[in-house]
Structure formats: C-alpha cells, structure tokens
Amino acid sequence: MEKNMGKQRLVDKTIRPMTVGLTNLTPAAVTGGRAANTLGTIPIGNYKGAAAFIDLDKLVNQPLVLAEQQHILGILDGREEGHDLVTVTNPLGALLGTQVRGRLTVPAGEVWYISAVVTTIPADATATILGNWRSNRWTDRAVTPDPDGQAFHAAAFGNAAGFTQWDEFGWVSPLWAITNKTAVLRLTGGTVITLECAVAVAPPTADVDSTLQLYGFIGKQLVD
Secondary structure, eight states, X not given: OEEETTEEEOOOOOXXXXXXXGGGOOHHHHHTTOOGGGXXXXXXXXXXXXXXXXXXXXXXXXXXXXXXXXXXXXXXXXXXXXXXXXXXEEOTTOOTTOEEEEEEEOOTTOEEEEEEEEEEEOOOSSOEEEEEEEETTSOOOSSSOOTTOXXXXXXXXXXXXXXXEEEEBSTTGGGTOTTOBSSOXXXXXXXXXXXXXXXXXXXXXXXXEEEEEEEEEEEOOOOO
C-alpha cells in the first residue's frame, strides 16, 4: 500500500509465474543483443589468491568427456573390415624392408573409446614381419616426421613364429605391460589409426595377411 498526497492507493504485488519460460530465452534475448564486454556483470572466480575469469571449457566442456563414456552407442571389437578392423598384406617374395600400411578413420561426429588395440601377424616359413601402429593425433618428433603420426611403440614388434601384440588402455592395464596406459584411448572424428608391417630377415614364401583390431565402444560425443 502506498500513500499519495495523503491518500492511500493499493499496489498489486502478487508474485506470478513468468509468462515466458526460461527454455524459450536465448542469450541474445537476455542480454538485449549487447556484446559481452558491455554487460553489467561478468562471472569471475578466485584462483590462487587472485581474481580470474571462469574458463567455461574447463568448467563445462572437459567434464563432459566423463559423461560421454556413459553412453554406449555401438560396439567396437574388430569384426568389420574398414571400420574397426584393417588388414594389410606383405606379398609373396616382397623385398626386405618393404612396408605396407592400412588405415582406419573415425567417422565425423563420432567419438570412440578404445580399451585395446590388437595386432596379429602370422608366421611365415622364412620371413619375419615387423609391425607397429600410429595415430595422426600424436605429433611425430622424428627428424623427418611421419605423415601418419607418432608410432605407439619405439621399436617394431614381431618374430618368426608369428606374433600377437596387445596394447591396452584402462586403469589396470599397466599391470600387464609397461607400454599400456591408464586412460582409455579417446578417438574423435577424423582420427586415423595406421597399421604398418615391414618385411625382415627374408622375403615371404606366401602372402602374409596381418590385422589390427580396435576393441571398445562408440560413445556419445559431447565435446569436440
């Protein structure tokens, strides 16, 4: 109730719900289209005793990586050639040092979580095939960088009797091999995994078909 020139006037102060739901509001509508540097308030925080702007990437985006892993939208287990399985062939009679490569590419808009990369190299009567694999997301620091990225192993693996290499990712995996990693391998769209296999010791007596299989799952991409 307000007084005006000695008279009292009733004022309606009833609290009513908003007629426009928050879901219908956009940042432009709330700010009137003004630039961020003209707004009255900008959220800041305290970092090591000093004021700092809030980093929305670290506050919002990066934690979403954990949420991505709660959605299994597809299985990866090396069953489909060209998708989660790649095969390369070192042909009969190939010269020493001859290398072949095969590649798998994560589709755009997808995120893959890999728990194991399994490379299988068959035996040959005379040749030893040496294998390794690379990711184009890893910078190759060699004097002449490899266009397919850094190799996972410092030295290629394999032996005359045939060889299967398990490279595993997850909290317990370093207990099995020092080269394993505690974090699950996250591959975003456009990531290329390359298998390379080279002839050593002697030319193969037959075609040698080696494979690389990815094990894990397709998550729900929430962060680029």
